[in-house]
Amino acid sequence: MRDREDIDLVAADYVLGTLEPQERVAVEARRTREPELDAAIVAWEQRLAPMLDEVEPVAPPPGLFPAIQAAIDTAATPGAVTELAALRRRLGRWRAAALGAGALAACLTGVLLVREVILPPPQTFVAVFHDGDTQPRFLLSVDLESRALTIRPVTAEPVQDRTYQLWIVGEGISSTPQSLGLLEDVSGPTRKRLKQYDPAVLRQATFGISLEPPGGSPTGQPTGPALHGTLIPADE
Template identity: 50%
Template sequence: MTERDDLDLQIAEFVLGTLPADERDALRAQREQDAALDRRIAAWEERLAGMADDVAPVAPDPELFARIERLLDQGAPAAPQADADSSGQVVRLNRQLRRWRWSTAVASAAALVLVAVLMLQPEPAPSSFVAVFQHNDQQPAFLLTVDLEQRRLNIRPVTAQAQPDKSYQLWIKADELGPNPRSVGVLGQNLELDQGALSGYDPALLREATFGISLEPPGGSPTGQPTGPAIHGYLYPAGAEKN
């Protein structure tokens, strides 16, 4: 693999969110000083931007802010009473100081409560996973995203192109499925696949499975097994660090 190809893979993982934290921080710092690197990262961000369409947004708990307000109301002291006998500039300054201290205390309490409530929220298990398919020293050919919760997939070509009189075919292999890979489906002319092709598989099986893509005769393998070498990919949580 050339140094350029290795950097491209690192950039792809940076954009996907699967690069380890130390490498991600180093690449982010280098990006700020290197205009050429910044352009390459921006190009990968544009290339992979469509993958975000497959990740469902996670809304905060609708009760979150209501709970914060209730906690603030429970801990708020009574407002200071105005001194009917007070007058003059010194008294007004004292009142302003008390109001400033009170507003600062409320703001600090709100921030602390918000942090506490957010820390107590259970961290959701990742449902969106991604696999990168690369052959030898070439750049990534395909990217596969899988929503395990919905058991839906989306496969996108990166550098792969449709081949005349050939078809790309996606395979899955897992111990539970036996010793041989099983066909997921044949990619169409636009190198796409039915998003529901994995609907019959258990999410736990998909998480541990190996995926492969092979180049087959038109319409797919005539034997039910890959007829040539396949490029392989493994699922990693999107937005999480690799172990």
């Protein structure tokens, strides 16, 4: 999977023209011996080609070409050849600027497309459990793709004759908290699998940690003081 993503990124950079000259030469050499890379480049060219139709043309300054023609027609004084050369250089710069503006617009549009197509939506979410204004007691993370949950103690410490218990509640799960098991050792992280829950349901769930008697809640519901947290994307 990683190789496939790398090939797509290289192909996108090649088509967008963001590679250094030596990198571009290296990619051109690779595509002759790597059919998968060549196919990815062709796919990106086909994907980005319609964008050129959406780039507004950049017109040269009004009167530019008539002025150049007039200067050519009336050039009859010493130094006219030098002036004409300067005008030609200026015209080249203006034309290059027009082409560059169009290419930049296409490139920026392409970068947005690359971000949408290649970069996946965030899959790792976190929840912080703290009591009032105190430092966090626990930090919970969930990978929605694998539905792997990890909860790490931050400032939480063992409590004599008590154990921490993890809960989950939310739409699509239950109207009352459901136990996800005990956190019997708060000296290190606890890991669990939540395969029974749909990722979309997990994303909206509320998690809780309560302090219970040894062995867990005797009622099936939180009985002691509880901390709560909801998931937020880890990259925000």
